[in-house]
Amino acid sequence: MEKLIDNPTIPSSNYSSMIDLLSHKAIIHPEKVVYTFLSNDNQDETNITYQELHMYAKQIAAYLQHLGLEGQRALLMYPSGIDYIKAFLGCIYANVIPVPVYPPGLSRNMERLKAIMDDAATNIILTTTQLHSKISFHFSDELSNMNLKWIPIDDISHDYQDQWSQPKVDKESLAFLQYTSGSTSSPKGVMVTHGNILHNEAMIKAACQHNEDTVMLGWLPMYHDMGLIGNILQPLYLGAKCVFMSPMDFLQKPFRWLSAISKYKATISGGPNFAYDLCLKKITDEQKMQLDLSSWEVAFNGAEPVRYETIQKFAQTFKDCGFKLNQFFPCYGMAEATLFITGNEKLTKPVSKGFCKESLLENKAIERPINSEDSVKLVGCGMTWLDQKVEIVNIDSLSKCASNEIGEIWVKGDSIAKGYFGREQETNYAFNNT
Structure with a gap:
């Protein structure tokens, strides 16, 4: 990262990973808002800057590293919002392979979720405390024998960000699994x-x-x-x-x-x-x-x-x-x-x-x-x-x-x-x- 820090004009084509990319943007655009999420009929805004996003990614990544999850796959189960982005980039920063999924709201979504978990060979789910409680309540029977490991990211201490260790990843490293729709066959995880x-x-x-x-x-x-x-x-x-x-x-x-x-x-x-x-x-x-x-x-x-x-x-x-x-x-x-x-x-x-x-x-x-x-x-x-x-x-x-x-x-x-x-x-x- 030192060369990137010393040269704020470095072209994006020279980055070797998404970690390099966000780390560098946080240095050259620390106070710039990168995402604004609208709610309440577009009247309310939730903003996050490049520097804040970088810090949250380090915080989540350090906790995932503390749990020994580097190299493993983890489902991201969030409603649309900034928490999803924090979790995705936190996984990237930890070299944990994120698997984006849609939170179950119907029985067919639960079946798709099970199929993806089996295919990705994982029982790890990153989510929020509120969504975890909601899913556990509505799908208690389906989840009772699945031995899931839930990780609500809103419970992670800010102290972890100072413990982050940048993993060794490059352009050839797996970043995430993007599952196909499964409309004509079982969902397949594309290795991106x-x-x-x-x-x-x-x-x-x-x-x-x-x-x-x-x-x-x-x-x-x-x-x-x-x-x-x-x-x-x-x-x-x-x-x-x-x-x-x-x-x-x-x-x-x-x-x-x-x-x-x-x-x-x-x-x-x-x-x-x-x-x-x-x-x-x-x-x-x-x-x-x-x-x-x-x-x-x-x-x-x-x-x-x-x-x-x-x-x-x-x-x-x-x-x-x-x-x-x-x-x-x-x-x-x-x-x-x-x-x-x-x-x-x-x-x-x-x-x-x-x-x-x-x-x-x-x-x-x-x-x-x-x-x-x-x-x-x-x-x-x-x-x-x-x-x-x-x-x-x-x-x-x-x-x-x-x-x-x-x-x-x-x-x-x-x-x-x-x-x-x-x-x-x-x-x-x-x-x-x-």
């Missing part, structure tokens, strides 16, 4: 390294033209890769700031999202396509009169298909609020590539084309006029950035597809994760093809 994170954050910075003055605003779940890599770690990488609210606050009242963008002059925010549809359905004409969306330079749209009708209607509906179509940033990614794979050029209108319905069913992409009856309207998800490469592959011949042929998306670059935790056969199939 420190190097994967740093490379992916560099790509996002390049694509979105971010800098220290960028203001991010998000509501995405923190256990999800888009919420974690995009909303939490990107501002940290930049030395910038993120304002965020809980997913439930957005879902209950989508106006809160756009209102916060207006209030905090956010330059980047976004989510899946459904979020923009929800705004179109729920935000009234009276509410629109209160919005100024002109600061919003990057309205990213990813994690599910980007709908032509949605982006066109959203741009038209919020035109008088200062929003333009070229603020949309269609993008594509997956957990196996840390997060970001491709994205539109900043402030460039999304590319939309029409394709023959029947030909698509035959794995052929034949263009049609976008408004013709037999066309399917598709939105492009941009291009690759930095040194990452993408090919469209015919999986039968394992060769590059022709320009109008539909195939499988293959990606190569330093953002590609190490594989699936404990699943050698599935790792070979998904990660080691040529």
Whole structure:
């Protein structure tokens, strides 16, 4: 760390780990607020500075080191909020492998939790005292024979921060496990390294033209890769700031999202396509009169298909609020590539084309006029950035597809994760093809 301390202008590409990254940002931006969490209908703020975040990470890490947990995996079970971020970075500082999960609220969430615990081979859960009590009460029968080790971080003494010992980690070291949705199979833990994170954050910075003055605003779940890599770690990488609210606050009242963008002059925010549809359905004409969306330079749209009708209607509906179509940033990614794979050029209108319905069913992409009856309207998800490469592959011949042929998306670059935790056969199939 000494070289980083002596040189405050060191580029982010020279960091060897997320520990180096936050430690250095805490030195050059000690009093700068890195995260603001909104609550009570966006009326209340909870803030944390870079220096405070660094100190909390050391405090939690030292306690985890005291428990002898270095190298082990630990589930992070928190509602959206600053405690989640403290715990995640505390694990990183201790070389404990965090496993973000969603707190159980329904029986199916408990089943998913059990599946992840079995797959990650861990019984360690970091949480808060309040959430631990709540879960223990509602799921006492399910938890009775699971031999869990609960660690509420709000019980950890501040004295521990002076006992922290920086672990030996580098770009090849495992940083965290990001579990896939499990919608088509059992959840798989993607092994994301420190190097994967740093490379992916560099790509996002390049694509979105971010800098220290960028203001991010998000509501995405923190256990999800888009919420974690995009909303939490990107501002940290930049030395910038993120304002965020809980997913439930957005879902209950989508106006809160756009209102916060207006209030905090956010330059980047976004989510899946459904979020923009929800705004179109729920935000009234009276509410629109209160919005100024002109600061919003990057309205990213990813994690599910980007709908032509949605982006066109959203741009038209919020035109008088200062929003333009070229603020949309269609993008594509997956957990196996840390997060970001491709994205539109900043402030460039999304590319939309029409394709023959029947030909698509035959794995052929034949263009049609976008408004013709037999066309399917598709939105492009941009291009690759930095040194990452993408090919469209015919999986039968394992060769590059022709320009109008539909195939499988293959990606190569330093953002590609190490594989699936404990699943050698599935790792070979998904990660080691040529």
